[in-house]
Amino acid sequence: LPSYSLETISHLYGLDHNNKHRALDDSIAAMHLFHILQNEIENIPEETYQQILSVLENSTWRMKPLFTNRVKANTKFTKSC
Numbered sequence: 001l002p003s004y005s006l007e008t009i010s011h012l013y014g015l016d017h018n019n020k021h022r023a024l025d026d027s028i029a030a031m032h033l034f035h036i037l038q039n040e041i042e043n044i045p046e047e048t049y050q051q052i053l054s055v056l057e058n059s060t061w062r063m064k065p066l067f068t069n070r071v072k073a074n075t076k077f078t079k080s081c
Contacts, residue, residue, distance in 0.1 A: 009033055042070055 010017040019025035056064050
């Protein structure tokens, strides 16, 4: 991607993010984006997932828990403000 800004990634995933650079709206967009990415991780095919775990085994990457603690997220958040 030319940019990994919240605006660019929100657009890529079709998220509404109309009030950019407003703390609440940016936080809500980031939360929705996190859940979308978490869902993508949860749906990685098992063989690929095992290969990822193998690569991460000795890693100190701070995002490692997103992959090693893969669980189904059942919580849905909505904008109620």
